[in-house]
Amino acid sequence: MSRERIERELSILREGKQIAELLDTNGRTVVLYRDVPTAGAQFGLPEVADVIVPVPSGYPAGLIDLAGLPVGSPFLARVRGGQNSQGLVEAAGRQWQLASYHPHNGGGGPPWNQCQHGFHTYLDHLIAWLDKLA
Amino acid sequence: MARQTRIVANNDTQVLVRMAAPEFDELRSLVFRRYPDAEWATFARFGWHAAASTLVLTLAKVDAPSIGSLDERVDHVAIAEPYTLNTALAAEQHPLAVGVIHSHPRGCPPRPSFIDDDMDGYYSGYFEGFAPGRPYVSLILSQMENELAISGRIWWRKRWLLVTRVVVERNPVQTWIGGRHPGKRPAAPERIARLTAALGREASERLRRSTVAVIGAGGTGSAAIEVLARAGVGQLIIVDPDHLDESNLERVHGSRPEHADRKTPKVTLARDHVLSINPSCKVRAFRGALPQKEIVDAVVCADLALGCTDQQHSRLALSDLAVRYLVPSLDCGVLLEGDDGRVTGQIIQITRFLAADPCALCRDMIVSTRVAQELMSDSERTQRQEAARLARARGEDDNPYWRNQPQLNTVGYLTTAAGAMAAGYAIGWLTGRFDPPFSRLQMNLAAKFLDVTDLEQSPQPGCVCRRVRGWSDQAIADALITPPSHWKPVQTL
Numbered sequence: 001m002s003r004e005r006i007e008r009e010l011s012i013l014r015e016g017k018q019i020a021e022l023l024d025t026n027g028r029t030v031v032l033y034r035d036v037p038t039a040g041a042q043f044g045l046p047e048v049a050d051v052i053v054p055v056p057s058g059y060p061a062g063l064i065d066l067a068g069l070p071v072g073s074p075f076l077a078r079v080r081g082g083q084n085s086q087g088l089v090e091a092a093g094r095q096w097q098l099a100s101y102h103p104h105n106g107g108g109g110p111p112w113n114q115c116q117h118g119f120h121t122y123l124d125h126l127i128a129w130l131d132k133l134a
Numbered sequence: 135m136a137r138q139t140r141i142v143a144n145n146d147t148q149v150l151v152r153m154a155a156p157e158f159d160e161l162r163s164l165v166f167r168r169y170p171d172a173e174w175a176t177f178a179r180f181g182w183h184a185a186a187s188t189l190v191l192t193l194a195k196v197d198a199p200s201i202g203s204l205d206e207r208v209d210h211v212a213i214a215e216p217y218t219l220n221t222a223l224a225a226e227q228h229p230l231a232v233g234v235i236h237s238h239p240r241g242c243p244p245r246p247s248f249i250d251d252d253m254d255g256y257y258s259g260y261f262e263g264f265a266p267g268r269p270y271v272s273l274i275l276s277q278m279e280n281e282l283a284i285s286g287r288i289w290w291r292k293r294w295l296l297v298t299r300v301v302v303e304r305n306p307v308q309t310w311i312g313g314r315h316p317g318k319r320p321a322a323p324e325r326i327a328r329l330t331a332a333l334g335r336e337a338s339e340r341l342r343r344s345t346v347a348v349i350g351a352g353g354t355g356s357a358a359i360e361v362l363a364r365a366g367v368g369q370l371i372i373v374d375p376d377h378l379d380e381s382n383l384e385r386v387h388g389s390r391p392e393h394a395d396r397k398t399p400k401v402t403l404a405r406d407h408v409l410s411i412n413p414s415c416k417v418r419a420f421r422g423a424l425p426q427k428e429i430v431d432a433v434v435c436a437d438l439a440l441g442c443t444d445q446q447h448s449r450l451a452l453s454d455l456a457v458r459y460l461v462p463s464l465d466c467g468v469l470l471e472g473d474d475g476r477v478t479g480q481i482i483q484i485t486r487f488l489a490a491d492p493c494a495l496c497r498d499m500i501v502s503t504r505v506a507q508e509l510m511s512d513s514e515r516t517q518r519q520e521a522a523r524l525a526r527a528r529g530e531d532d533n534p535y536w537r538n539q540p541q542l543n544t545v546g547y548l549t550t551a552a553g554a555m556a557a558g559y560a561i562g563w564l565t566g567r568f569d570p571p572f573s574r575l576q577m578n579l580a581a582k583f584l585d586v587t588d589l590e591q592s593p594q595p596g597c598v599c600r601r602v603r604g605w606s607d608q609a610i611a612d613a614l615i616t617p618p619s620h621w622k623p624v625q626t627l
Contacts, residue, residue: 001616001618001619002610002611002613002616004610004611005611005612005613007611008611029619056506056509057506057509057510057511057514057618057619057620058447058505058506058509058615058616058617058618059616060613060614060615060616061447061450061500061502061505061506061509061614061615061616062505062506062509062510062618063502063503063506065506065534084521086517086521087517100521100534100535102534104502105503105533105534106531106533106534107534111502112502112503112506113495113502114495114502114614115495115594115596115597115598116596
């Protein structure tokens with residue numbers, strides 16, 4: 001994992017006022033995006049949500065994939081892939097459920113290009129994910 | 135500048151300086167501008183990598199002097215203060231080390247003079263004020279007999295270090311440590327008499343001084359290793375994570391059934407085979423894979439690398455080493471194609487990765503989903519494959535979870551041909567006798583006239599490989615690949 005690269009990407013997010021941090025969990029490293037905007041208001045749900053994204057092995061050679069919400073989050077029932085669990089992760093004192101969301105792997109986004117994409121651009125996919133609620 | 139005492143350098147740390155051909159060509163034409171009677175100089179920028187016992191410096195940029203930057207009226211180097219100040223101010227804006235490179239007149243060895251001592255004493259202190267903690271580099275180039283001779287010293291961590299080796303992409307050069315002649319060449323052994331007769335005595339001497347890294351010690355790698363060992367290459371760095379299986383016996387040179395029975399690491403087998411062929415060859419064997427740190431530390435000290443695996447992450451790592459650390463490499467791949475019981479294709483591909491070549495990403499050699507799967511841990515793979523199975527059961531697309539990769543079929547004569555060809559081109563590079571006449575060679579042994587093609591490709595706009603050539607660790611955030619934390623630690627055998 002290129003910690004230097006991820007820190008650079010997270011600093012780009014911070015410049016845009018998006019808080020995101022790199023967390024080492026039990027055997028897995030994740031990026032935690034705080035208060036990602038959602039379209040939840042129309043369903044009486046929060047307007048923001050915290051989301052985690054696993055750092056892939058060999059990053060940036062491995063592509064960014066999946067997205068996780070806190071276990072029990074009402075968004076899990078409404079986001080794409082939310083009911084198709086891809087595992088549980090402990091991070092920041094909470095348990096998170098990874099959803100089957102694959103924007104760079106046939107899931108609607110462009111194919112992974114490590115020269116263009118990163119955790120800073122993945123935020124756009126997370127916003128789109130939380131904007132299209134069923 | 136005040137006259138100082140003579141500089142005394144340490145030689146307890148190996149210092150390797152690497153240059154890529156474009157920067158070297160620019161440098162040579164610059165510093166020999168007033169050759170043969172007068173000197174000339176330029177400032178330059180270097181990336182660096184501190185390996186276990188070696189400091190590696192990579193020439194990243196030549197900051198060429200403009201009119202008036204140096205005094206034309208004197209034969210020695212006299213640099214004007216504005217040129218120095220501009221170089222120092224620029225160093226505040228970039229992360230690279232700064233250095234000065236100058237020539238000595240024809241026939242004068244690259245031995246630092248009193249004037250050079252004064253200059254280096256002054257600049258090492260001066261630049262430290264603008265670029266603290268970075269090495270200061272001083273190199274001297276001189277044309278001696280038939281070889282370009284280079285010496286140098288580095289001011290780093292409050293002491294002077296001698297440059298112990300200079301490696302220039304596609305250009306054999308002689309390193310004069312501390313400005314001293316490298317010594318009389320030993321006679322080439324009878325064992326390589328035919329090679330010496332064919333390529334010349336200088337060539338065999340250059341091979342003896344060379345280090346080649348071979349990544350992958352399977353069918354292709356073992357063939358390349360055998361050719362290089364027999365040719366008299368001085369040092370081989372052999373890297374492979376696997377042990378020998380019975381199914382490898384058809385391809386791996388030096389392998390015997392007992393190696394498969396004992397699950398002998400391929401690198402152990404390769405090392406023992408090399409030493410049985412050429413006992414004077416120094417072998418460093420690593421059970422692991424690029425880009426693990428210990429292996430990067432070793433490979434960045436090689437003159438060149440051969441990529442002999444069918445793993446895309448290895449290809450990506452070699453490409454990264456070529457760009458950032460200026461390690462030239464040739465990547466080999468083979469493929470046997472068939473249809474309806476007949477062999478229709480016997481493909482050999484050899485791709486050249488020089489520092490200025492397009493990287494593996496620019497060349498579309500990398501499938502991101504395949505690399506991602508190669509890099510996953512066993513548990514993640516199992517989880518993904520199970521998710522794919524469930525998706526298929528639901529009648530959904532299983533591709534987002536797992537894509538089965540076809541087993542690449544190959545045979546011993548094909549891997550041997552590819553490995554021997556790559557080793558041959560490596561010998562051409564190392565000796566300066568010939569270059570690979572291609573960028574990305576493909577040939578089909580099953581086709582008439584072998585269907586040889588050369589795929590010339592261009593860098594893709596915006597690719598990181600255009601920005602960080604020679605930046606070494608100073609572009610660590612731009613590494614194309616990093617070693618997964620679940621990989622087993624490297625074993626040095």
